[in-house]
Amino acid sequence: MLVLGLHKDPWHNTGACAVREDGGKFSIAMLSEERLDxxxxxxxFPHHSAMACLREVGAHAPEECDSIILDHIVNKSDWRKDQFRRSCSNVNFLAEVDQSKIEMINHHLAHACSVFYSSPFSEAAVLVVDGRGSDRETQSLFHATEDGIRLITSTSKIGIGLLYAAVTQAIKFGLLQEGKTMGLAPFGKTNSQLFNFGGRFDGIVTDYEGFCIDGSYDIAHSYEPLDSFEKKADAAFAVQAECERAMLHLARFAKEQTGAKYLCITGGVALxxxxxxRILESGLFEDIFINPAASDTGIPLGCxxxxxxxxxxxxxxxISPYLGPTYSDAQIEDAINRFDGYEIVRASAVDRAIDLLAANKIVARFEGRSEMGPRALGHRSILMSPLxxxxxxxxxxxxxxxxxxxxFAPIVLEDRASEFFEIDRPCPYMLLIPPVRKEMRSVVPAITHVDGTARLQTVTRERNGNLYDILQVFGERTGVPVLLNTSFNIANEPIVESPVxxxxxxxxxxxDALLIEDILLLKI
Structure with a gap:
């Protein structure tokens, strides 16, 4: 069986995922189009990412697929009018595919599939919270079991995702920059003169219709101009507090409706x-799970x-988080030989890289298949000392x-995480922000945010391979098995994908240096 999932909508984050089972062997590849274009x-249209994913699982063309699944965003009737088919024919990608193999599914259902089927749970409540879905849904609740994923209820009322986007744009951060607002929020304070969101909570609804204008994400009423850092920070503080309030309400509703022990959270707001x-800390559920590609980057996986x-x-x-294409030794050597201006270190390269980190140098890391989602998880990362x-x-x-x-986020040995952070469980995908222990904030100041928290990734040898060894040896040399980790890119560019x-x-x-697999490049 060969299934291709595609995400192509009018907005953002197109991509592909290929899943294959052949003779009992399961293989999977996933990639966002931005990583290639x-x-x-x-x-x-995710033409390049689709072909890369098909090649990774041993296929060569979409005609080989048994099924091709896509989500629909605006509404399904637009696709029935051949809008989507014209988009496909423009790149001649699906021209030879038997059209009976193509199926469109609901956007929120794709989100739900991406998180539940990659979770460790056999049964869970699934909350989907984002901007807009297939039929204008903003928030949905599903109940998922091994027998399938059933929609309980959804709403098209303006929800917390659109509110957060509206305030983000009012701060002048622009589209899809909600992460900046979350980072700015701890610098703010309560400012009763700034906003009155007027949210109405009722079941799956957290309605902000009196505040937002749908579509443009503009603020729908007058307010003080956000003309200073302090006011922008206060605005971020306000919408973050409202987000936490809304998400806790939705989590309680999910518990009431399903009685589930576990919760999966997905959609852009799950980032x-x-x-x-806050939801984990509430104790409503025994555990929660968020896929690292919780935003629309994960829709191809769900499809x-x-x-x-x-x-x-x-x-x-x-499902591993590392689902990008494989790069051969020959491809890596070819990339290294294309450029100059660096010394090539092959013997004891990893040890040399750790020496550099201990000497407070900046070391980039490229290893294996790239991670899914918008956050670097060690395979396409820039590392530095947190000390x-x-x-x-x-x-x-x-x-x-x-x-x-x-x-900036920390990575830490999972078996020592509780020494530095107030966390009692694995946190493998940077999707929880616990407090840094008070006595450790002066030890790891580079990764401690102004409010004393950190967006954490815990690392094991089984899940993260050599990254665990790097952390362990760095810990032996410095006494601190923690490193600062940020994505391998510069502002306004995608995370790097290929060796080139x-x-x-x-x-x-x-x-200062690039550790590319087991080869170290040192600038001359």
């Missing part, structure tokens, strides 16, 4: 790691897994070129 949040931690499990797929398979507070500013000035208020992308970014910035 190098356009941040790409809207292009709000602060709200996720492909929907097709796989509804059309004959067998036992649930464990000096000024490293945040150093990294910003030399490499990232982003706003100074935005925090990695070396271009390395040479175009002030990164």
């Amino acid at each position: 190098r356009l941040k949040d790409s809207r292009a 709000n790691s602060v709200s996720n931690y 492909a897994l929907y097709g796989y499990y509804t059309k004959g797929g067998r036992v649930r398979e464990e 000096l507070a000024e490293n945040k500013d150093v990294l910003n000035a030399r490499v990232k070129f982003r706003e100074s208020f935005r925090p 992308d990695a070396i271009k970014c390395f040479m175009g910035t002030d990164i």
